[in-house]
């Protein structure tokens with residue numbers, strides 16, 4: 001058992017014991033390390049001013065991913081290399097990304113600039129080719145209020161389209177060896193007073209620790225829990241971070257299902273989900289910004305029980321099951337049965353999600369899912385609709401239809417499902433009963449995102465749109481962009 005966390009910083013191992021579990025990475029940087037180049041804007045993961053980059057071994061390859069330091073716990077650095085804005089320039093000059101930002105006039109007041117440069121640094125170290133779409137996507141989690149994005153995008157295209165060649169590439173082998181040496185397979189328990197930050201290394205170790213401390217807070221990516229710290233000033237004295245658990249971040253594909261470990265990040269889930277259906281890929285691309293996708297996990301998204309979480313409706317429509325573990329006991333539960341009431345899930349004290357088993361779309365069926373939000377990128381849904389329609393020729397044999405944002409939980413539209421069975425794709429009039437049935441399935445609420453009437457209308461329109469697309473076999477008439485044909489982004 002290790003009683004400290006360890007991470008790599010500027011080529012050296014930093015070891016911290018006696019850890020206050022609530023310390024965010026941003027507080028550590030600004031108040032303890034005094035690296036104040038990383039800024040605090042919103043303190044809720046939206047503006048990207050606090051973006052830093054973490055290097056981690058993915059398999060045996062070093063991968064650089066941007067994260068929001070304001071909603072990441074310091075303890076989550078364990079086993080990673082941390083790169084901040086102070087580390088990019090060398091005595092010989094600025095980093096190529098910084099050079100391009102200067103040359104293209106990509107900064108005015110400069111407040112957003114460190115975060116933008118760090119997002120571009122991660123893009124610079126990512127896959128090639130890099131297109132304008134990829135640049136826009138990489139910057140969706142960074143707000144700039146004064147420069148305007150044109151010069152920033154031009155700087156990115158100038159810097160990030162050629163093969164990466166910088167000091168980080170030159171010392172890559174050394175960094176990889178240092179990170180491999182940090183991966184000691186030990187459970188971590190860093191205590192301070194009555195509190196602790198624990199990072200178990202195995203599933204059995206979490207099961208034992210969580211059973212003994214069922215009031216502790218589980219943390220996966222911390223993109224939700226982090227807001228409890230920064231906005232609610234919650235006292236989370238005992239935290240169990242799942243990010244070191246071996247195997248909990250694996251993706252296993254079988255002939256009928258995709259099994260995602262609970263800590264698979266949205267960034268890594270995207271490719272596998274996109275392979276099941278392009279709409280799932282686009283849903284994941286629109287999930288937060290890259291920083292949120294790099295930290296946030298599939299298990300955390302379902303466990304938080306949000307009625308407007310994006311994954312739940314899509315996965316319910318596909319017929320997903322959860323594997324939950326409590327001590328030695330493992331049980332399977334249909335995802336739709338996990339959500340009992342607003343923010344109340346079927347999860348006993350000491351129980352956690354270990355895997356999310358996504359059934360692949362059935363042969364001969366059509367799948368569609370749509371997210372409706374005020375902004376296209378980096379926004380939470382007002383309504384999310386998912387439709388899995390089994391066909392017999394031009395007749396609808398059955399359908400699984402699920403919505404988010406329409407009730408206190410993500411929920412199936414059972415009245416609409418019953419009403420659409422036997423309808424014909426060639427007769428839109430036969431869809432009417434299902435559209436009307438939605439008003440029996442849901443009594444939506446009004447809030448800042450949308451009025452109840454808007455939600456009810458959008459839910460009908462999404463079902464109509466899905467059936468129209470499935471009937472025509474195309475998407476162009478119904479979409480602003482032809483997203484189902486867009487190539488995979490370089491993430």
Ligand SMILES: Cc1cc2nc3c(=O)[nH]c(=O)nc-3n(C[C@H](O)[C@H](O)[C@H](O)COP(=O)(O)OP(=O)(O)OC[C@H]3O[C@@H](n4cnc5c(N)ncnc54)[C@H](O)[C@@H]3O)c2cc1C
Nearest residue numbers: 045220221222223224225288296297300301303309310353
């Ligand atoms: C700026 C921003 C943008 C966002 N955009 C979106 C969006 O577009 N769509 C969307 O759906 N959400 C969005 N979110 C919400 C959030 O990012 C997601 O819900 C994310 O998937 C949460 O995962 P996490 O790993 O960070 O969870 P955490 O914050 O670590 O945990 C969330 C909750 O789940 C519990 N938990 C975590 N893992 C487990 C487990 N394995 N078993 C049991 N309990 C567990 C935790 O105790 C906690 O209660 C956004 C958040 C932010 C800050």
Ligand code: FES
Nearest residue numbers: 041042043048070
């Ligand atoms: S300060 Fe805005 S995302 Fe962190």
Ligand code: FES
Nearest residue numbers: 108109110144145
């Ligand atoms: S340069 Fe001022 S906010 Fe971007």
